[in-house]
Amino acid sequence: MSLADKLFLKYVDLTVFLFLSGCKNVLLSDFNFQEKRMSPIIIKTIQFFLSLSILIVLHELGHFIPAKYFKTRVEKFYLFFDVKFALFKKKIGETEYGIGWLPLGGYVKISGMIDESMDKEAMAEEPKEWEFRSKPAWQRLIIMLGGVTVNFVLAVIIFIGLAFTYGEQYxxxxxxxxxxxxxxxxxxxxxxxxxxxxxxxxxxxxxxxxxxxxxxxxxxxxxxxxxxxxxxxxxxxxxxxxxxxxxxxxxxxISQRSPFIINSVPKNSPNSTTGFEKGDALIEIEGNTVEYLDQVSPYLEENKGKTVNLVVKRNGTNVPLQAKISDEGKLGVTLGFDTMEEYAEKGYFKVETLNYTFLESIPAGWNKGVKTLTDYIKGMKKIFNPDTGAYKEVGGFAAIGGMFPDTWNWPAFWATTAFISIILAFMNILPIPALDGGHVMFLLYEMVTGRKPSDKFLEYAQITGFFILIALLLFANGNDLYKWLFK
Missing domain, CATH: 2.30.42 (Pdz3 Domain)
Structure with missing residues (x-):
């Protein structure tokens, strides 16, 4: 089979990810990433391939299991594409299992199915009882819906696990x-x-x-x-x-307003001898009443390199001080309370912590999965509206890899994997020939009308779908390349 044929295989759609970059920043906001001594690029790459491998294998199992249950022959089950050769392959029963070398997706090849392999010789023969085309329409529909169903269920399971293990804090x-x-x-x-x-x-x-x-x-x-x-x-x-x-x-x-609270004064600070103490709250600078960081910053900028008069509140008492502002507009101190609870005790903001039992985590995970899907659909609507400019943020492989944090963190990894799994579920169900949704569309037509589309029609539909997918891939990855070169 040629390279073009391989790329034309049914599940090349696993590499078609459309999303708004920046979503990841919100998605992962609840997790604190711990620094590890490893190159951020390597960490992102490892996470990307691990996540992609999990999603591909489970997506294909979503097709493979119902196909086998309905006694449909599956000729191949591959992680990645085996163009010319495979890194590993082993035939068990009637199915060849393997790992290809081209990490652009994966595929299962089901006998008697007009897919992107365009096996015209096999389709010209009389249908066999083990072939996909010989099965009732409802069985074929279940086989085709298996992949997207697994993707959504997987995302929900991950969200359930995250809720049960880590809870939620915001x-x-x-x-x-x-x-x-x-x-x-x-x-x-x-x-x-x-x-x-x-x-x-x-x-x-x-x-x-x-x-x-x-x-x-x-x-x-x-x-x-x-x-x-x-x-x-x-x-x-x-x-x-x-x-x-x-x-x-x-x-x-958009952030919470935080008070200007002195936490510590480094020894090399220009204000190491000013008299600041831990817990001091800055309330006045050069006669101007202040409380929050956003109020203090303009005055620091205005008085760069100067010595200014300050007033801090210490244990309920106002204490006047003179402090030096650096040429960069800094006081040279570290800020903030030691714990989030202290902010809550002082009334600045409240941190909600939700802990779930296993039973409680199930609806929490389900709701998270549904909300993630509906929010993604909202984003897709904006992509197809040229006035929003959202199409400029469509991304390919580089953007997908960029979704992962540059430090290793299991909660963040699984949250990102769940998000990508939701994307896969939605993208695959789109009614585009060559995607699962295209096959589902034709099967529904057959079930409603009682008439099966001709093999020739399905063949042309697959070719059309192929060019649509290639166009999407080129556009998405072209956007990545453009951003890398010019932004």
């Missing part, structure tokens, strides 16, 4: 003392929001988790904020995805 939107901190004014101006605003709802749904707000806004249409006691309805600009894409380094542009 900053409560309701628990914010004085609204949010808009850390990037350009993105804030694009939405018409500013520091101090309180988010009430996005697309009519109450906002609970502060960390998901940027993500919800990317996919949302409308939102409600509270400012100075008044509720204001706003629309998310149609091109907001394009705006945030141009500011990816500031994609997390």
């Amino acid at each position: 900053i409560s939107n309701d628990g914010l003392k004085d609204g949010v901190w808009v850390t990037d004014t350009n993105l804030g101006d694009a939405l018409g929001i500013k520091t101090g605003d309180r988010f009430v709802a996005i697309d009519g749904k109450e906002v609970e988790n502060l960390q998901t707000i940027p993500y919800e806004l990317v996919y949302g249409e409308k939102f409600t904020i509270e400012r100075d006691g008044n509720k204001i309805e706003k629309e998310v600009p149609v091109d907001f995805i394009e705006t945030i894409s141009a500011n990816k380094e500031n994609a997390r542009f």
